[in-house]
Amino acid sequence: MGGMTRAGLTAERLTLAAAELADEAGLENVTVSALARRFGVKDASLYSHLRNARDLRVRLATLALTELADRAAAALAGRAGRDALVAFADAYRDYAGQHPGRYAAAQLDLDPETETAAADAARRHAEMTRAILRGYRLPEPDQTDAVRMLHGAFHGYVSLERMGGFRHHPRPADASWSRMLDALDAVLRNWPPQ
């Protein structure tokens, strides 16, 4: 009696709902219980679709890294040099602005041994970052150094901005961002030797 129809849960639907929840309420509020509540279902029911809470977060991280890599790929298509740099960087920062919870999830510590899908997504994202450099024609190992610098600079800036590090000062975060991109372009065009 009362027998409601089934909720029709799948790992994919749960992951997507977790992503929405993360963006709305913050990554720390993405719990198995909260997700079950959102589907009007008991929390124990989710464990036929998810191994555990960690599994949920890894799936979420994988989703975010994949979306990020997709956006990066779209931004880079048909661009090179400074255009590519700026397009990639803006796509990265916009994603973090529009999807703070997903972005936070993408920063999760992943175990490449067991969490293969997530590691693949991370690798794809790293390859996109490397693609920025095609127009700058750097040899190895300089290219690797430059990739690390770029990724670090993007992530660091966005991360500080997200956690409110820039709110004391009146200088708009957008302005500092585009100055940083100018600086990074300049340094890539004139990469210091040795």
Next chain:
Amino acid sequence: MGGMTRAGLTAERLTLAAAELADEAGLENVTVSALARRFGVKDASLYSHLRNARDLRVRLATLALTELADRAAAALAGRAGRDALVAFADAYRDYAGQHPGRYAAAQLDLDPETETAAADAARRHAEMTRAILRGYRLPEPDQTDAVRMLHGAFHGYVSLERMGGFRHHPRPADASWSRMLDALDAVLRNWPPQ
């Protein structure tokens, strides 16, 4: 009977123990219960010294930010220009390497309204970062842009390194780090106009 002597807890001792725990076991394992266990005391006993679990983390963040600012100040003493940049950056990265849990705590989202002490420590740390730039003689608002870039680059690089982002590639993280410092120095010496 059995009456053990008192443990002699204070907020300071608890915060220090939390810092050690964070470095040994990771920030996510810094819980009120774990801390009580470490002192051989019931978890409820800690609530006469700490408001709540959040309070503990904020105190930990404050400790970390203060230590970081102290190290930065020591590194900068008597140095200018490139020397100052490198000394600061290395102090920053070494701290994160030696104290990963404390470093992670320093990245906590702080509410400057209520968490005044923590906000002060964060401000002191930001002032140290700004002090790097004295030797480069940048006008405002370029100085603010440069501070944000530097802080972002340091934090981003260290953060990616900590979460294992560089372990696929054979290139040593140290080497890429010092190339990044070279690049940052170059860009500060020749800051792009407009």
Next chain:
DNA sequence: GGAACCAGCCTAGCTCTCCTAGGCAACCGG
């Protein structure tokens, strides 16, 4: 069309963390 099977969601119940209320004992000042 019935039987058997499964997949999907359930209840029950455990552990752990966080936190509050109230008790008793140790230490400290007078």
Next chain:
DNA sequence: CCGGTTGCCTAGGAGAGCTAGGCTGGTTCC
């Protein structure tokens, strides 16, 4: 040595994570 304060206690409730096992709706196959 007596009263007050402080410090740690027990008891207990809420919420999150997770496991074991049960019931049922939908599919499959004779």
